Amino acid sequence: MTVRVPGRPGAELGYTEPLAHVADTIDRIAASGNAGIHEELRVEDWRVVGRSIFPTLATSEVCVTCHNRELGSARFAKGDVMGAFVVESDLTGYVARSLAYAGFAFGLLLLGYQILANREYRRTRAIVELESQVQLERQRREAEAHSNFVLSHDSLTGLVRRSVFMEKLGDICAEGCEKRFFLALIDLDDFKTINDTMGHDAGDALLVAIGSRLQNLAIDASGLAARLGGDEFALLVPKTERIPSMRSIGTSIVDLVRREVTHDSFSIQSSCSVGLSECGPGQLHDRKSFLKYADAALYVAKNGGKDQYCEFDDGIRRDLNRRSLITSALPQAIRHNELSVAFQPKICLASGLPVEFESLARWDLHSKPVSPGEFVKIAEETGTVLELDLATLAKAAEFAVCAINLTGTQVRISSNVSALGFRTPQIADRILDCVTKAGLPPRCLTIEVTESVLVENVASANESLSSMRANGVRVALDDFGTGYSSLRYLQQLVFDEIKIDRSFLQDIAKNNEKHFLFAKIVEMAKGLNKEVVVEGIENQAQLNLAVSTGANLGQGYFFSKPLDQTAALAYAQRLTRDRFGSQAV
Known part of the structure:
Protein backbone atom coordinates (compact mmCIF):
# COMPACT_ATOMS: atom_id res chain seq x y z
CA MET A 1 0.00 0.00 0.00
CA THR A 2 1.28 3.42 -0.93
CA VAL A 3 0.88 6.28 1.55
CA ARG A 4 0.78 9.77 0.18
CA VAL A 5 1.68 12.70 2.29
CA PRO A 6 -0.93 15.48 2.23
CA GLY A 7 0.29 18.84 0.94
CA ARG A 8 3.00 17.15 -1.08
CA PRO A 9 1.59 16.24 -4.48
CA GLY A 10 3.24 13.24 -5.96
CA ALA A 11 4.96 12.31 -2.69
CA GLU A 12 4.53 8.68 -1.92
CA LEU A 13 5.95 6.36 0.65
CA GLY A 14 6.48 2.75 -0.09
CA TYR A 15 4.45 1.03 2.67
CA THR A 16 2.81 -2.27 2.92
CA GLU A 17 -0.21 -2.06 5.21
CA PRO A 18 -3.37 -4.10 4.96
CA LEU A 19 -5.39 -1.43 6.66
CA ALA A 20 -6.37 1.54 4.57
CA HIS A 21 -7.01 3.71 7.54
CA VAL A 22 -3.24 3.99 8.25
CA ALA A 23 -2.84 6.32 5.25
CA ASP A 24 -5.70 8.39 6.53
CA THR A 25 -4.03 8.57 9.89
CA ILE A 26 -0.77 9.80 8.31
CA ASP A 27 -2.70 12.34 6.29
CA ARG A 28 -4.27 13.67 9.48
CA ILE A 29 -0.90 13.82 11.14
CA ALA A 30 0.59 15.74 8.26
CA ALA A 31 -2.37 18.06 8.12
CA SER A 32 -2.31 18.76 11.80
CA GLY A 33 1.42 19.23 11.93
CA ASN A 34 1.53 17.02 15.08
CA ALA A 35 4.37 14.63 14.49
CA GLY A 36 3.95 12.78 17.78
CA ILE A 37 3.36 9.05 18.15
CA HIS A 38 -0.17 8.00 17.35
CA GLU A 39 -1.53 4.92 19.02
CA GLU A 40 -4.80 3.15 18.40
CA LEU A 41 -6.61 -0.04 19.35
CA ARG A 42 -8.84 -1.83 16.90
CA VAL A 43 -10.69 -5.09 16.59
CA GLU A 44 -9.92 -6.89 13.37
CA ASP A 45 -10.97 -10.42 12.52
CA TRP A 46 -11.88 -11.12 16.15
CA ARG A 47 -8.45 -9.95 17.22
CA VAL A 48 -7.56 -6.96 19.25
CA VAL A 49 -4.75 -5.16 17.46
CA GLY A 50 -2.68 -2.41 19.04
CA ARG A 51 -0.96 -0.20 16.48
CA SER A 52 1.56 2.58 17.04
CA ILE A 53 2.35 4.92 14.10
CA PHE A 54 5.67 6.74 14.27
CA PRO A 55 5.83 9.57 11.68
CA THR A 56 9.16 10.14 9.81
CA LEU A 57 10.15 13.78 9.58
CA ALA A 58 12.54 15.60 7.28
CA THR A 59 14.94 16.73 9.95
CA SER A 60 17.87 17.83 7.80
CA GLU A 61 18.56 19.42 4.47
CA VAL A 62 20.58 16.45 3.45
CA CYS A 63 17.66 14.11 3.97
CA VAL A 64 15.31 16.46 2.11
CA THR A 65 17.72 16.91 -0.80
CA CYS A 66 18.24 13.19 -1.03
CA HIS A 67 14.58 12.43 -1.15
CA ASN A 68 13.78 15.19 -3.62
CA ARG A 69 16.56 14.02 -5.85
CA GLU A 70 15.23 10.51 -5.77
CA LEU A 71 11.78 11.70 -6.55
CA GLY A 72 12.98 14.08 -9.22
CA SER A 73 11.18 17.06 -7.79
CA ALA A 74 11.30 19.36 -4.77
CA ARG A 75 8.47 17.62 -3.01
CA PHE A 76 9.67 17.74 0.60
CA ALA A 77 10.94 20.51 2.72
CA LYS A 78 12.63 20.41 6.04
CA GLY A 79 10.13 19.49 8.73
CA ASP A 80 7.69 17.65 6.45
CA VAL A 81 6.39 14.17 7.21
CA MET A 82 8.10 12.01 4.79
CA GLY A 83 6.63 8.65 5.93
CA ALA A 84 5.83 6.52 8.94
CA PHE A 85 6.74 3.38 10.79
CA VAL A 86 3.84 1.21 11.97
CA VAL A 87 4.25 -1.14 14.95
CA GLU A 88 1.48 -3.65 15.52
CA SER A 89 0.86 -5.83 18.56
CA ASP A 90 -1.70 -8.62 19.05
CA LEU A 91 -3.37 -7.59 22.30
CA THR A 92 -6.20 -10.18 22.28
CA GLY A 93 -4.79 -12.19 25.16
CA TYR A 94 -3.90 -9.10 27.13
CA VAL A 95 -7.38 -7.65 26.63
CA ALA A 96 -8.95 -11.00 27.53
CA ARG A 97 -6.92 -11.15 30.71
CA SER A 98 -7.70 -7.52 31.45
CA ASN A 148 -55.95 5.26 83.68
CA PHE A 149 -56.96 8.91 83.47
CA VAL A 150 -60.47 8.01 82.35
CA LEU A 151 -60.74 5.40 85.12
CA SER A 152 -59.32 7.69 87.77
CA HIS A 153 -60.88 11.02 86.74
CA ASP A 154 -64.46 12.14 86.48
CA SER A 155 -65.46 12.58 82.84
CA LEU A 156 -67.61 15.66 83.52
CA THR A 157 -65.47 17.77 85.85
CA GLY A 158 -62.02 16.29 85.27
CA LEU A 159 -61.50 15.86 89.02
CA VAL A 160 -60.16 12.62 90.43
CA ARG A 161 -62.67 9.95 91.37
CA ARG A 162 -63.43 8.59 94.83
CA SER A 163 -60.99 5.65 94.49
CA VAL A 164 -58.00 7.92 93.83
CA PHE A 165 -59.00 10.29 96.60
CA MET A 166 -59.41 7.45 99.09
CA GLU A 167 -55.99 6.10 98.10
CA LYS A 168 -54.48 9.53 98.77
CA LEU A 169 -56.18 9.64 102.18
CA GLY A 170 -54.79 6.20 102.95
CA ASP A 171 -51.27 7.29 101.98
CA ILE A 172 -51.44 10.32 104.26
CA CYS A 173 -52.73 8.32 107.20
CA ALA A 174 -50.18 5.55 106.56
CA GLU A 175 -47.39 8.10 106.89
CA GLY A 176 -48.59 8.89 110.39
CA CYS A 177 -49.92 12.33 109.48
CA GLU A 178 -46.53 13.94 109.94
CA LYS A 179 -48.04 17.09 108.43
CA ARG A 180 -51.39 18.57 109.34
CA PHE A 181 -54.12 18.12 106.71
CA PHE A 182 -57.67 19.39 106.41
CA LEU A 183 -60.41 17.29 104.81
CA ALA A 184 -63.55 18.96 103.47
CA LEU A 185 -66.63 17.06 102.29
CA ILE A 186 -68.87 19.28 100.17
CA ASP A 187 -72.51 18.68 99.28
CA LEU A 188 -74.40 21.10 97.04
CA ASP A 189 -77.67 22.28 98.55
CA ASP A 190 -80.92 21.54 96.67
CA PHE A 191 -79.10 20.32 93.58
CA LYS A 192 -82.08 18.19 92.58
CA THR A 193 -84.21 21.33 92.40
CA ILE A 194 -81.77 22.87 89.91
CA ASN A 195 -81.95 19.77 87.72
CA ASP A 196 -85.74 19.66 87.92
CA THR A 197 -86.36 23.34 87.24
CA MET A 198 -83.53 24.30 84.87
CA GLY A 199 -82.66 20.97 83.30
CA HIS A 200 -79.78 18.55 83.60
CA ASP A 201 -77.62 20.66 81.26
CA ALA A 202 -77.76 23.48 83.77
CA GLY A 203 -76.98 21.04 86.57
CA ASP A 204 -73.96 19.73 84.64
CA ALA A 205 -72.78 23.28 83.98
CA LEU A 206 -72.96 24.00 87.71
CA LEU A 207 -70.99 20.84 88.53
CA VAL A 208 -68.31 21.75 85.99
CA ALA A 209 -68.01 25.30 87.36
CA ILE A 210 -67.83 24.14 90.98
CA GLY A 211 -65.33 21.45 90.04
CA SER A 212 -63.12 23.99 88.28
CA ARG A 213 -63.19 26.33 91.28
CA LEU A 214 -62.34 23.56 93.71
CA GLN A 215 -59.54 22.39 91.42
CA ASN A 216 -58.04 25.89 91.33
CA LEU A 217 -58.31 26.11 95.10
CA ALA A 218 -56.62 22.71 95.46
CA ILE A 219 -53.78 23.69 93.10
CA ASP A 220 -53.17 26.95 94.95
CA ALA A 221 -53.11 25.08 98.26
CA SER A 222 -51.03 22.13 96.95
CA GLY A 223 -53.96 19.84 97.71
CA LEU A 224 -56.30 17.46 95.91
CA ALA A 225 -59.91 17.96 94.80
CA ALA A 226 -62.25 15.09 93.91
CA ARG A 227 -65.79 14.44 92.83
CA LEU A 228 -67.13 11.63 94.99
CA GLY A 229 -70.34 11.25 93.01
CA GLY A 230 -73.49 13.18 92.12
CA ASP A 231 -73.26 16.60 93.72
CA GLU A 232 -70.70 15.51 96.33
CA PHE A 233 -67.13 16.83 96.26
CA ALA A 234 -64.10 16.50 98.52
CA LEU A 235 -61.03 18.61 99.11
CA LEU A 236 -57.81 17.61 100.87
CA VAL A 237 -55.30 20.37 101.63
CA PRO A 238 -52.25 20.66 103.87
CA LYS A 239 -52.02 23.32 106.53
CA THR A 240 -50.12 26.32 105.16
CA GLU A 241 -49.78 30.01 105.86
CA ARG A 242 -52.49 30.59 103.27
CA ILE A 243 -54.79 28.00 104.86
CA PRO A 244 -53.90 27.96 108.57
CA SER A 245 -57.17 26.48 109.89
CA MET A 246 -60.36 24.58 109.05
CA ARG A 247 -62.22 27.84 109.28
CA SER A 248 -60.21 29.39 106.45
CA ILE A 249 -60.78 26.48 104.07
CA GLY A 250 -64.46 26.22 105.04
CA THR A 251 -65.04 29.93 104.40
CA SER A 252 -63.23 29.75 101.07
CA ILE A 253 -65.33 26.80 99.86
CA VAL A 254 -68.66 28.31 100.91
CA ASP A 255 -67.78 31.64 99.25
CA LEU A 256 -66.64 30.16 95.94
CA VAL A 257 -69.74 27.96 95.66
CA ARG A 258 -71.97 30.97 96.29
CA ARG A 259 -70.59 32.73 93.21
CA GLU A 260 -73.09 32.90 90.39
CA VAL A 261 -72.89 30.47 87.46
CA THR A 262 -74.34 31.49 84.09
CA HIS A 263 -75.62 28.87 81.68
CA ASP A 264 -77.52 29.80 78.52
CA SER A 265 -80.21 32.16 79.76
CA PHE A 266 -80.09 30.89 83.34
CA SER A 267 -78.33 32.51 86.25
CA ILE A 268 -77.66 29.75 88.77
CA GLN A 269 -77.21 30.74 92.39
CA SER A 270 -75.96 27.81 94.44
CA SER A 271 -74.86 27.05 97.96
CA CYS A 272 -73.28 24.13 99.75
CA SER A 273 -72.86 22.42 103.09
CA VAL A 274 -69.32 21.57 104.16
CA GLY A 275 -68.07 19.14 106.78
CA LEU A 276 -64.46 19.55 107.97
CA SER A 277 -62.09 17.28 109.86
CA GLU A 278 -58.41 17.49 110.69
CA CYS A 279 -55.54 15.02 110.67
CA GLY A 280 -52.07 15.76 111.97
CA PRO A 281 -49.31 15.03 114.49
CA GLY A 282 -50.68 13.66 117.73
CA GLN A 283 -53.99 12.70 116.13
CA LEU A 284 -54.04 9.00 115.37
CA HIS A 285 -56.57 8.95 112.56
CA ASP A 286 -56.99 6.18 110.11
CA ARG A 287 -58.54 6.84 106.72
CA LYS A 288 -61.94 5.59 107.83
CA SER A 289 -62.04 7.87 110.88
CA PHE A 290 -60.68 10.85 108.95
CA LEU A 291 -63.55 10.51 106.48
CA LYS A 292 -66.17 9.62 109.08
CA TYR A 293 -65.45 12.73 111.13
CA ALA A 294 -65.82 15.00 108.10
CA ASP A 295 -69.04 13.20 107.16
CA ALA A 296 -70.43 13.70 110.67
CA ALA A 297 -69.62 17.43 110.46
CA LEU A 298 -71.32 17.59 107.04
CA TYR A 299 -74.43 15.96 108.54
CA VAL A 300 -74.56 18.68 111.21
CA ALA A 301 -74.05 21.43 108.62
CA LYS A 302 -76.93 20.19 106.47
CA ASN A 303 -79.28 19.78 109.40
CA GLY A 304 -78.27 23.21 110.67
CA GLY A 305 -79.79 25.04 107.70
CA LYS A 306 -77.29 24.43 104.87
CA ASP A 307 -75.14 27.10 103.15
CA GLN A 308 -72.53 26.78 105.88
CA TYR A 309 -69.55 24.76 107.05
CA CYS A 310 -69.13 22.83 110.25
CA GLU A 311 -65.91 21.73 111.96
CA PHE A 312 -65.72 18.36 113.66
CA ASP A 313 -65.37 18.81 117.42
CA ASP A 314 -65.91 16.95 120.66
CA GLY A 315 -69.64 17.66 120.63
CA ILE A 316 -70.02 16.09 117.21
CA ARG A 317 -67.77 13.24 118.37
CA ARG A 318 -70.18 12.49 121.22
CA ASP A 319 -73.16 12.67 118.86
CA LEU A 320 -71.35 10.44 116.40
CA ASN A 321 -70.57 7.87 119.05
CA ARG A 322 -74.18 7.90 120.18
CA ARG A 323 -75.39 7.63 116.60
CA SER A 324 -73.07 4.68 116.03
CA LEU A 325 -74.36 3.06 119.22
CA ILE A 326 -77.99 3.51 118.17
CA THR A 327 -77.26 2.34 114.62
CA SER A 328 -75.77 -0.92 115.87
CA ALA A 329 -78.25 -1.50 118.72
CA LEU A 330 -81.54 -0.66 116.98
CA PRO A 331 -81.71 -3.67 114.61
CA GLN A 332 -81.02 -6.00 117.53
CA ALA A 333 -83.69 -4.29 119.61
CA ILE A 334 -86.22 -4.81 116.81
CA ARG A 335 -85.27 -8.48 116.36
CA HIS A 336 -85.34 -9.18 120.10
CA ASN A 337 -88.68 -7.41 120.59
CA GLU A 338 -87.18 -4.82 122.94
CA LEU A 339 -89.24 -1.89 121.66
CA SER A 340 -92.40 -0.76 123.39
CA VAL A 341 -95.41 1.14 122.13
CA ALA A 342 -97.23 4.14 123.60
CA PHE A 343 -100.79 5.03 122.65
CA GLN A 344 -102.33 8.49 122.37
CA PRO A 345 -106.10 8.74 121.93
CA LYS A 346 -107.84 10.66 119.15
CA ILE A 347 -110.93 12.39 120.43
CA CYS A 348 -114.15 13.20 118.58
CA LEU A 349 -114.44 16.99 118.99
CA ALA A 350 -118.21 16.90 118.78
CA SER A 351 -118.83 14.23 121.44
CA GLY A 352 -115.58 14.04 123.40
CA LEU A 353 -115.40 10.30 122.77
CA PRO A 354 -112.06 8.61 122.01
CA VAL A 355 -112.44 6.98 118.61
CA GLU A 356 -108.93 5.74 117.98
CA PHE A 357 -105.46 5.28 119.52
CA GLU A 358 -102.31 6.28 117.65
CA SER A 359 -99.42 3.90 118.28
CA LEU A 360 -96.01 5.50 118.92
CA ALA A 361 -92.74 3.54 119.09
CA ARG A 362 -90.68 3.85 122.26
CA TRP A 363 -87.21 2.49 123.04
CA ASP A 364 -84.96 2.43 126.08
CA LEU A 365 -81.24 1.96 125.46
CA HIS A 366 -79.27 0.92 128.54
CA SER A 367 -82.32 1.83 130.64
CA LYS A 368 -82.42 5.34 129.20
CA PRO A 369 -85.18 6.46 126.80
CA VAL A 370 -84.16 7.34 123.26
CA SER A 371 -86.14 10.07 121.53
CA PRO A 372 -88.34 8.71 118.70
CA GLY A 373 -87.19 11.61 116.53
CA GLU A 374 -83.63 10.34 117.02
CA PHE A 375 -83.96 6.61 116.46
CA VAL A 376 -86.66 6.81 113.77
CA LYS A 377 -84.47 9.11 111.69
CA ILE A 378 -81.50 6.77 112.09
CA ALA A 379 -83.73 3.84 111.13
CA GLU A 380 -84.69 5.68 107.93
CA GLU A 381 -81.07 6.37 107.10
CA THR A 382 -79.90 2.82 107.81
CA GLY A 383 -82.77 1.06 106.05
CA THR A 384 -84.38 -0.54 109.14
CA VAL A 385 -87.40 1.76 109.32
CA LEU A 386 -89.82 -0.69 107.70
CA GLU A 387 -88.95 -3.38 110.25
CA LEU A 388 -89.40 -0.76 112.98
CA ASP A 389 -92.82 0.26 111.63
CA LEU A 390 -93.98 -3.35 111.29
CA ALA A 391 -92.79 -4.21 114.80
CA THR A 392 -94.72 -1.20 116.15
CA LEU A 393 -97.79 -2.17 114.13
CA ALA A 394 -97.68 -5.75 115.44
CA LYS A 395 -97.65 -4.55 119.07
CA ALA A 396 -100.40 -2.01 118.33
CA ALA A 397 -102.57 -4.73 116.79
CA GLU A 398 -102.09 -6.93 119.88
CA PHE A 399 -103.11 -3.97 122.06
CA ALA A 400 -106.25 -3.36 120.00
CA VAL A 401 -107.27 -7.00 120.27
CA CYS A 402 -106.76 -6.85 124.06
CA ALA A 403 -108.80 -3.61 124.25
CA ILE A 404 -111.61 -5.13 122.21
CA ASN A 405 -111.71 -8.19 124.42
CA LEU A 406 -111.56 -6.05 127.58
CA THR A 407 -114.20 -3.45 126.65
CA GLY A 408 -116.36 -5.49 124.35
CA THR A 409 -116.38 -2.62 121.87
CA GLN A 410 -114.55 -1.89 118.64
CA VAL A 411 -111.19 -0.22 119.25
CA ARG A 412 -109.40 1.35 116.30
CA ILE A 413 -105.68 1.95 116.13
CA SER A 414 -103.49 4.00 113.80
CA SER A 415 -99.85 3.34 113.00
CA ASN A 416 -97.24 5.26 111.05
CA VAL A 417 -95.47 3.78 108.03
CA SER A 418 -92.47 5.64 106.63
CA ALA A 419 -92.47 6.71 102.99
CA LEU A 420 -89.31 4.63 102.57
CA GLY A 421 -91.35 1.54 103.41
CA PHE A 422 -93.42 2.02 100.27
CA ARG A 423 -90.37 1.24 98.18
CA THR A 424 -91.09 -2.39 99.09
CA PRO A 425 -93.59 -3.82 96.59
CA GLN A 426 -95.10 -6.20 99.18
CA ILE A 427 -95.73 -3.48 101.77
CA ALA A 428 -99.53 -3.90 101.67
CA ASP A 429 -99.32 -7.69 102.15
CA ARG A 430 -96.88 -7.36 105.05
CA ILE A 431 -99.13 -4.83 106.83
CA LEU A 432 -102.21 -7.02 106.37
CA ASP A 433 -100.24 -10.05 107.63
CA CYS A 434 -99.43 -8.18 110.85
CA VAL A 435 -103.05 -7.44 111.73
CA THR A 436 -104.21 -10.88 110.57
CA LYS A 437 -101.69 -12.68 112.82
CA ALA A 438 -102.85 -10.56 115.78
CA GLY A 439 -106.51 -11.33 115.00
CA LEU A 440 -107.44 -7.68 114.43
CA PRO A 441 -110.03 -6.88 111.73
CA PRO A 442 -108.44 -4.63 109.03
CA ARG A 443 -111.31 -2.15 109.46
CA CYS A 444 -109.89 -1.34 112.91
CA LEU A 445 -106.58 -0.16 111.42
CA THR A 446 -105.58 3.26 110.09
CA ILE A 447 -102.23 3.62 108.30
CA GLU A 448 -100.70 7.09 108.57
CA VAL A 449 -98.33 8.20 105.79
CA THR A 450 -96.60 11.53 105.26
CA GLU A 451 -96.66 13.58 102.08
CA SER A 452 -93.09 12.51 101.34
CA VAL A 453 -94.49 9.20 100.11
CA LEU A 454 -95.69 11.14 97.08
CA VAL A 455 -92.19 12.23 96.21
CA GLU A 456 -91.02 8.61 96.15
CA ASN A 457 -93.54 7.23 93.67
CA VAL A 458 -97.16 8.30 93.54
CA ALA A 459 -98.33 5.41 91.35
CA SER A 460 -96.62 2.72 93.43
CA ALA A 461 -97.81 4.25 96.71
CA ASN A 462 -101.38 4.53 95.46
CA GLU A 463 -101.34 0.91 94.35
CA SER A 464 -100.25 -0.26 97.83
CA LEU A 465 -102.68 2.06 99.64
CA SER A 466 -105.57 1.08 97.38
CA SER A 467 -104.85 -2.59 98.07
CA MET A 468 -105.06 -1.95 101.83
CA ARG A 469 -108.22 0.15 101.51
CA ALA A 470 -109.83 -2.61 99.50
CA ASN A 471 -109.37 -4.83 102.60
CA GLY A 472 -110.95 -2.25 104.91
CA VAL A 473 -107.82 -0.41 106.15
CA ARG A 474 -108.18 3.35 106.46
CA VAL A 475 -105.45 5.72 105.20
CA ALA A 476 -104.54 9.05 106.81
CA LEU A 477 -102.32 11.79 105.38
CA ASP A 478 -100.09 12.73 108.33
CA ASP A 479 -98.42 16.09 109.14
CA PHE A 480 -100.29 17.90 106.37
CA GLY A 481 -98.86 21.33 105.62
CA THR A 482 -95.24 20.72 106.63
CA GLY A 483 -93.76 19.11 103.54
CA TYR A 484 -94.89 18.98 99.94
CA SER A 485 -98.54 20.01 100.37
CA SER A 486 -100.36 20.83 97.18
CA LEU A 487 -103.80 20.30 95.70
CA ARG A 488 -102.24 18.03 93.10
CA TYR A 489 -101.09 15.64 95.81
CA LEU A 490 -104.48 15.75 97.50
CA GLN A 491 -106.05 14.70 94.21
CA GLN A 492 -103.52 11.96 93.46
CA LEU A 493 -103.25 10.15 96.79
CA VAL A 494 -106.10 7.92 97.98
CA PHE A 495 -106.78 8.53 101.69
CA ASP A 496 -109.64 8.86 104.19
CA GLU A 497 -108.47 11.53 106.62
CA ILE A 498 -106.10 14.50 106.84
CA LYS A 499 -104.04 15.16 109.98
CA ILE A 500 -103.18 18.87 110.24
CA ASP A 501 -99.73 19.34 111.72
CA ARG A 502 -99.37 20.74 115.23
CA SER A 503 -97.35 23.71 113.89
CA PHE A 504 -100.58 25.36 112.70
CA LEU A 505 -101.82 25.67 116.29
CA GLN A 506 -98.67 27.36 117.57
CA ASP A 507 -99.28 31.09 118.16
CA ILE A 508 -102.74 30.76 116.64
CA ALA A 509 -105.39 33.28 117.73
CA LYS A 510 -108.88 33.99 116.56
CA ASN A 511 -108.99 35.87 113.25
CA ASN A 512 -105.22 36.07 112.78
CA GLU A 513 -103.49 34.79 109.62
CA LYS A 514 -102.82 31.33 111.05
CA HIS A 515 -106.44 30.98 112.09
CA PHE A 516 -107.60 31.99 108.62
CA LEU A 517 -105.21 29.51 106.93
CA PHE A 518 -106.17 26.78 109.40
CA ALA A 519 -109.87 27.30 108.72
CA LYS A 520 -109.35 27.18 104.95
CA ILE A 521 -107.41 23.90 105.19
CA VAL A 522 -110.22 22.34 107.23
CA GLU A 523 -112.79 23.67 104.78
CA MET A 524 -110.86 22.26 101.82
CA ALA A 525 -110.46 18.85 103.46
CA LYS A 526 -114.13 18.60 104.35
CA GLY A 527 -114.96 19.69 100.81
CA LEU A 528 -112.98 16.64 99.63
CA ASN A 529 -115.12 14.54 102.02
CA LYS A 530 -112.16 13.70 104.27
CA GLU A 531 -112.10 13.49 108.05
CA VAL A 532 -109.92 16.18 109.64
CA VAL A 533 -107.70 15.40 112.63
CA VAL A 534 -106.06 18.34 114.43
CA GLU A 535 -102.78 17.47 116.13
CA GLY A 536 -101.12 19.27 119.05
CA ILE A 537 -104.17 20.54 120.95
CA GLU A 538 -102.73 21.57 124.30
CA ASN A 539 -105.23 24.10 125.76
CA GLN A 540 -108.88 25.08 125.74
CA ALA A 541 -108.37 28.02 123.34
CA GLN A 542 -106.83 25.77 120.71
CA LEU A 543 -109.65 23.27 121.20
CA ASN A 544 -112.25 26.00 120.73
CA LEU A 545 -110.62 27.18 117.50
CA ALA A 546 -110.44 23.63 116.19
CA VAL A 547 -114.12 23.06 117.02
CA SER A 548 -115.13 26.35 115.43
CA THR A 549 -113.63 25.36 112.10
CA GLY A 550 -115.61 22.12 111.98
CA ALA A 551 -112.68 19.69 112.41
CA ASN A 552 -113.73 16.12 113.25
CA LEU A 553 -111.06 14.79 115.58
CA GLY A 554 -108.45 16.21 117.95
CA GLN A 555 -105.26 14.85 119.47
CA GLY A 556 -102.85 16.31 121.99
CA TYR A 557 -101.79 16.71 125.60
CA PHE A 558 -105.03 18.56 126.40
CA PHE A 559 -106.82 15.21 126.14
CA SER A 560 -104.07 12.78 127.09
CA LYS A 561 -100.34 12.27 126.81
CA PRO A 562 -99.13 9.06 125.15
CA LEU A 563 -99.89 6.12 127.47
CA ASP A 564 -98.21 2.78 127.87
CA GLN A 565 -100.26 -0.30 127.04
CA THR A 566 -101.55 -0.86 130.57
CA ALA A 567 -102.57 2.78 131.05
CA ALA A 568 -104.14 2.91 127.60
CA LEU A 569 -106.23 -0.20 128.33
CA ALA A 570 -107.33 1.30 131.62
CA TYR A 571 -108.15 4.59 129.83
CA ALA A 572 -110.34 2.80 127.28
CA GLN A 573 -112.01 0.64 129.92
CA ARG A 574 -112.71 3.59 132.22
CA LEU A 575 -114.29 5.75 129.53
CA THR A 576 -116.36 2.85 128.30
CA ARG A 577 -117.62 1.89 131.77
CA ASP A 578 -118.01 5.23 133.49
CA ARG A 579 -119.22 7.49 130.71
CA PHE A 580 -120.52 5.57 127.75
CA GLY A 581 -121.55 2.17 129.00
CA SER A 582 -121.57 -0.22 126.09
CA GLN A 583 -121.07 2.44 123.43
CA ALA A 584 -118.13 2.06 121.11
CA VAL A 585 -114.88 3.52 122.12
Missing part, protein backbone atom coordinates in the same frame (compact mmCIF):
# COMPACT_ATOMS: atom_id res chain seq x y z
CA LEU A 99 -11.41 -8.18 30.92
CA ALA A 100 -11.18 -11.23 33.17
CA TYR A 101 -9.42 -9.19 35.82
CA ALA A 102 -11.99 -6.42 35.36
CA GLY A 103 -14.84 -8.93 35.64
CA PHE A 104 -13.31 -10.43 38.75
CA ALA A 105 -12.80 -6.97 40.21
CA PHE A 106 -16.35 -6.05 39.32
CA GLY A 107 -17.59 -9.26 40.95
CA LEU A 108 -15.62 -8.46 44.06
CA LEU A 109 -16.94 -4.92 43.99
CA LEU A 110 -20.49 -6.19 43.51
CA LEU A 111 -20.03 -8.70 46.32
CA GLY A 112 -18.65 -5.98 48.57
CA TYR A 113 -21.52 -3.73 47.65
CA GLN A 114 -23.98 -6.55 48.38
CA ILE A 115 -22.35 -7.19 51.73
CA LEU A 116 -22.45 -3.50 52.57
CA ALA A 117 -26.00 -3.21 51.25
CA ASN A 118 -27.11 -6.23 53.34
CA ARG A 119 -25.42 -4.82 56.41
CA GLU A 120 -27.04 -1.43 55.84
CA TYR A 121 -30.37 -3.12 55.20
CA ARG A 122 -30.13 -5.06 58.45
CA ARG A 123 -29.05 -1.93 60.28
CA THR A 124 -31.84 0.11 58.75
CA ARG A 125 -34.34 -2.65 59.46
CA ALA A 126 -33.15 -2.90 63.04
CA ILE A 127 -33.49 0.88 63.40
CA VAL A 128 -36.97 0.84 61.84
CA GLU A 129 -38.02 -2.07 64.05
CA LEU A 130 -36.63 -0.32 67.11
CA GLU A 131 -38.40 2.90 66.17
CA SER A 132 -41.58 0.91 65.59
CA GLN A 133 -41.24 -0.75 68.98
CA VAL A 134 -40.59 2.61 70.59
CA GLN A 135 -43.61 4.07 68.79
CA LEU A 136 -45.79 1.12 69.77
CA GLU A 137 -44.58 1.33 73.36
CA ARG A 138 -45.24 5.08 73.35
CA GLN A 139 -48.74 4.51 71.95
CA ARG A 140 -49.35 1.73 74.47
CA ARG A 141 -48.25 3.93 77.34
CA GLU A 142 -50.30 6.84 76.04
CA ALA A 143 -53.33 4.57 75.70
CA GLU A 144 -52.69 3.15 79.16
CA ALA A 145 -52.26 6.63 80.58
CA HIS A 146 -55.46 7.77 78.89
CA SER A 147 -57.27 4.69 80.16
